Amino acid sequence: METAIAFWNILKKDIKNYYLKPPNISWGIIFPLSWTLMQLIRSPNMEIIELLPGLMAMSVLFGTTSMLAVTITFEKRSHSFDRLLLAPISLGILVFAKLSGAVIFGLVNAFVPVVFAAFFTDLSGINWPIVIIAVILIAITSALIGLLIAVSVKEVFEAQTLSNFFRFPMLFLCGLFMPIEHLPAILKPITFCLPLTYGTDALNRAIRCSSIFYPTFNIFITLVFSVLLFCLCQRSIKKNWIL
Amino acid sequence: MEVVSVTNLKKKYGEFLAVDHISFSIKQGEVFGFLGPNGAGKTSTINMMIGLSRPTGGHIEIFGIDAVKDVKKVQRIIGVVPDENNLYDEMNGFDNLCFCASLYGISKAKREKRAVELLEQFNLTDAGKRPFKTYSKGMKRKLTIAAAIIHDPKILFLDEPTTGIDVESARQIRELILHLKNQGKTIFITTHYIEEAQRVCDRIAFIVKGRIVKIGSVRELLENTEQEHKLKLKVAGSLNELSGELKNHFQNFKLEILDENSLLITSEERVTLSPIIRWLDSKGILVYEAREIKPSLEDVFVKITGSKAAQISGKEKVEM
Numbered sequence: 001m002e003t004a005i006a007f008w009n010i011l012k013k014d015i016k017n018y019y020l021k022p023p024n025i026s027w028g029i030i031f032p033l034s035w036t037l038m039q040l041i042r043s044p045n046m047e048i049i050e051l052l053p054g055l056m057a058m059s060v061l062f063g064t065t066s067m068l069a070v071t072i073t074f075e076k077r078s079h080s081f082d083r084l085l086l087a088p089i090s091l092g093i094l095v096f097a098k099l100s101g102a103v104i105f106g107l108v109n110a111f112v113p114v115v116f117a118a119f120f121t122d123l124s125g126i127n128w129p130i131v132i133i134a135v136i137l138i139a140i141t142s143a144l145i146g147l148l149i150a151v152s153v154k155e156v157f158e159a160q161t162l163s164n165f166f167r168f169p170m171l172f173l174c175g176l177f178m179p180i181e182h183l184p185a186i187l188k189p190i191t192f193c194l195p196l197t198y199g200t201d202a203l204n205r206a207i208r209c210s211s212i213f214y215p216t217f218n219i220f221i222t223l224v225f226s227v228l229l230f231c232l233c234q235r236s237i238k239k240n241w242i243l
Numbered sequence: 244m245e246v247v248s249v250t251n252l253k254k255k256y257g258e259f260l261a262v263d264h265i266s267f268s269i270k271q272g273e274v275f276g277f278l279g280p281n282g283a284g285k286t287s288t289i290n291m292m293i294g295l296s297r298p299t300g301g302h303i304e305i306f307g308i309d310a311v312k313d314v315k316k317v318q319r320i321i322g323v324v325p326d327e328n329n330l331y332d333e334m335n336g337f338d339n340l341c342f343c344a345s346l347y348g349i350s351k352a353k354r355e356k357r358a359v360e361l362l363e364q365f366n367l368t369d370a371g372k373r374p375f376k377t378y379s380k381g382m383k384r385k386l387t388i389a390a391a392i393i394h395d396p397k398i399l400f401l402d403e404p405t406t407g408i409d410v411e412s413a414r415q416i417r418e419l420i421l422h423l424k425n426q427g428k429t430i431f432i433t434t435h436y437i438e439e440a441q442r443v444c445d446r447i448a449f450i451v452k453g454r455i456v457k458i459g460s461v462r463e464l465l466e467n468t469e470q471e472h473k474l475k476l477k478v479a480g481s482l483n484e485l486s487g488e489l490k491n492h493f494q495n496f497k498l499e500i501l502d503e504n505s506l507l508i509t510s511e512e513r514v515t516l517s518p519i520i521r522w523l524d525s526k527g528i529l530v531y532e533a534r535e536i537k538p539s540l541e542d543v544f545v546k547i548t549g550s551k552a553a554q555i556s557g558k559e560k561v562e563m
Contacts, residue, residue: 001348003348009342009346013342078332082295083329083343083346083390085295086293088318088346089346
């Protein structure tokens, strides 16, 4: 019960202090909306439903990696993160609480293009449970990558720069812009090492009924990535911040 | 009863030895001061005790719990005021206190009640609804202390609690520390203000370059230095012209004319005043004040370490 109180209050504090701030609300809405409009203008003959998996994946990836990396770097700089490290809660619960805020933010981000698409096309054929699971898992892995970045840097701007170093290659290699089978052979092994590849593939199956792998396989692999990244984050925090 | 026991504690950052095999213990209800110049190893020691840093070697036990292996158990019974305020700028005072209480699993009703009580106790009730970032340095420090005791810890760790704040706030914080001591709390305080340590601590350890060079109660530390007797006389009339004559007449004493009207007498034995007063009277100079000068903790520190006092206090004086 005591752990639940601490967990809930860290999550509530993050949502209130960071995610519900006007600049972040606008970032969370305007950014996915811009991606959607940009893609529609660029490919006017394409069905919006064809673009939806990519748009959702991009929105989650950009939203979650930035937010967690920036908020944690900010808290570390202002020493308020030390207060959390001094609390009698395990590091796992602390990371999970910080992660949950970013995942919720990612979910909201992901559904902006969906709401937009709902005005133009019929979305009744979409497998929503798979969509929700895939979005949550993309959000978790992206946020954990953001957390790993936050542990490695000292300044907020460094977190942003380093995030881009990971985000853009992931975006181009996960099969969103170019089908994986068309990628050069040398890049394909990298593609299959990226959690976003499997999350996007699961979204493709749920929305467009087309994918490389079965959804259960995609979900399993993304879950494995989530657990590995979670453990890696805890280890990095212990190593870098509890000197 | 000993509640903190530190044995052979060591901390290395690369090749730099920040804390060099220190050992000490703290009794229940005691205010224990860690006194040393900047960079002496005070914060490194406190960080290892509270679980924000891992010792390179040695052992820490707090209330019988191994503070290195069972960090989270220890963190439940300690309160920490770090050298930098670590509350949330955007949140108001009341919300900051409630949030800190929630980290210890305290229920909503209890934490709100406790937050109101603490804001009142720390004279921050009016500021309770204002964002933390609008507080003065002294108010921020007070709220940080309130946040550290919101879960009623058994031991309070204070790292440089009055550094960089105004005289009145520093005085209020020292009063709060003494108030907490009277409530039976055990307090570990690091400071580089000698007079502050002398004022609030029961026992003090001097730390220099990562090593404890002296440890004891304020009285014990002072007694060891009381080998010289010092007396300051204030007179009506000028002493300047009598300087040579005075020194010739009282060769058993070391005499120093501080200014035209004050004389400092130093002796290894107790000073008998009447011959001096009589002699000065015969020269037409009236003694109207004689005061024994007790050694200060600063004298003790200088004697032990050979350091200039200014190096430890940063030339800052603490107004009491």
